[in-house]
Amino acid sequence: MSFFEQYLRQEIATGLVILVVVILRLIVTKAVKSYAKSHTVMEKRTNLVIKYIHLLISILAIISLIVIWGVQKDDILITLSSIATVVGVAMFAQWSILSNITSGIILFFSFPFKIGDIIKVHDKDFNIEAEIIDITAFHTDLMTQDGEHIVYPNSLLLQKGISIVKPKFEDKEFMD
Structure with missing residues (x-):
């Protein structure tokens, strides 16, 4: 049995995840740009929000691929909790950066x-x-x-x- 036959399910699922990521990115980009156009938001701000959402989609896709290829769910949770702890400690030290980024997103969508x-x-x-x-x-x-x-x-x-x-x-x- 060849590699491709042995892992056919994972290969199909990986292809579907990649397809969903591409489609989601296109939909999100169009939705944010149409929102920005209707509310006369600056292009820099629009591109920034699009980058944030694309990053979130990519992270979710990577997590999905890890699950598809058979990494144990307990190992994923331990890894994610460790990463969240490290990021949480780092962000606590740099809370102002996080609050400014969050405020930038709020200012983009509320547009006062x-x-x-x-x-x-x-x-x-x-x-x-x-x-x-x-x-x-x-x-x-x-x-x-x-x-x-x-x-x-x-x-x-x-x-x-x-x-x-x-x-x-x-x-x-x-x-x-």
Whole structure:
């Protein structure tokens, strides 16, 4: 009996997993891009969310392939719990990175403000009024009227009160 005959079930299941991954990636990409288009979300933010979801799909596919090829479920659970413990300890040490990434995703989907908006951050120690220049996974770039460039963590934008300020009208003379 050859290798291909001996593991025919696993080979077919592997092919199906790969097919499902490709189809899921295409569906997710189209869904996120259509959502972003309908809500006028920046392309950088859209691509970032797509990358996060693709990573999750890939991790689930790898776990599925491990199960298909006969790794014992108890061994998988022990390995995953060990990895989760190590990642949990590392993330506890770097909780701000995780909170900023999570905040970036929340800002993407809730979309309370957009690039070009002038916002006022209500902080009792350091009030900021500035224009949003860019929103990334970790932080938001702001530019004050004085030309000061401020990099503000996304997690703080969700924690602080934010007002969207309407642009001030310039004094212009009307001519007939």
